[in-house]
Amino acid sequence: LTERLQNAISKLKRKGKISESDVKEVMREIRLALLEADVNFKVVKDFVKKVRVRAVGVEVLESLTPAQQIVKIVNEELVKVMGEKESPLNKAPKIPTIIMMVGLQGAGKTTTAGKLALKLKNEQKARPILIAADVYRPAAIDQLQILGQNIDVPVFSLGTDVNPVEIVRQGLAEAKEKKNDYIIIDTAGRLQIDEKLMDELHQIKELAQPNEILLTVDAMTGQNAVEVAEGFNSQLDVTGVVLTKLDGDTRGGAALSIRAITNKPIKFVGQGEKMTDLDVFYPERMASRILGMGDMLTLIEKAQRDFDQKKAEDMAEKMRENSFDFNDFLDQMEQVQKMGPMEDVIKMIPGMANNPALKNINVDPKDIERTKAIVYSMTLKEREDPELLNPSRRRRIAAGSGRPVQEVNRMIKQFKQMRDMMRKMSNGNFSGMEGLLGD
Ligand code: GDP
Ligand code: MG
8 A cells, every 4th residue: 555655645746736637646646546555445545535626726726835735635534534533432321331342353352352461451550350251262262361370360250161241241240349441351252244143243242331332353354344344333323443563564445444434433553472462553553654654653552661660760779879870871772772773764754755855864783782882891890880981991892882972972972962861861851951952
């Protein structure tokens, strides 16, 4: 999708003004691009019409930067179709909030149930409980129990011999007794929607009266995702959608059509198999992703998550005590490297992916490696006490790391600035930052 749109859009960029036939051509490209991305044809038709109505008007033809106008319109309409802004989880007026996961087998219900429990725990200090109501696959209960252990969330289970509705009944009672504030019910799925499954889900819904019925849909299933969403929604009147496996190479066409067809908000997106890989769904970010404008905000969130919480706390403590040293500096660099190759990081910044200027800029991923090499050439004592680094030691380090002594000097200077800035920040003073930006 991205490539096609980018092509269509970059064609426009080469012209100062666009004609009506240009708009037609671009609209055709956009239509094809959306169809290729498995967006439902009805949705595509609607979408293209909306954009065309807006684009063919004065707004674009009389504009000085028509290309920008079209991108803006396409982006705005994409955001609109996907629901404008994020949609928070429904919450019961008083505890507990009951969440029921539904969806086909393999869609990611169990995984998402665990992720959601962890998210609630981390972000709201909630005390969730998981109910294992998928009795058809013995492994499903084990799977949930293991997840529960890993994230330290209790799992209520009665094995596979008890009717799922009964399991939910007892699970709710247990949760009430333990005063859990969130109850997440993991239900069974099927390969296809069938009556028996729907019947069971109906009964669970009647009994539990969930505040939230989250339909979990695999984003990789393309057109099929829409039918599934339609089927579940018409039978159960779901309250929200979780789109999983967006870490795959799909560009999110399913997000567009599911929202358009069911008119139910997408609340979360699954971006990986790890328990921390669940993010709030932001229509604007998804639109950017579809348009290939980068996924910067998601990238930042990911980086923040990957940063080991414990390490961050230790680091903050060190800064307060002013004992931040080169060993910590090494740790920090490794955190940055975890974000992936520098080129990939830059590509995720809006406007950078196709920026011709980037071709001339020499992004050198070896910079961090060089800096690390310099630190590795220090003795342990030197790493712990940077004040020891007199000129002769610096020359030795330069020789050892194979870097010029000026580079060693520059690096040590930067380290000290960074350390001072962090110390100020950890004391709640941000005024040291301007100086750093100027260097
Ligand atoms: P269920 O049958 O609906 O309960 O689906 P599961 O939760 O068992 O998930 C099926 C498979 O999809 C498992 O291997 C999960 O690890 C995987 N999975 C779930 N969500 C995601 C996601 O967001 N990204 C990726 N890559 N894999 C996922
Ligand atoms: Mg499951």
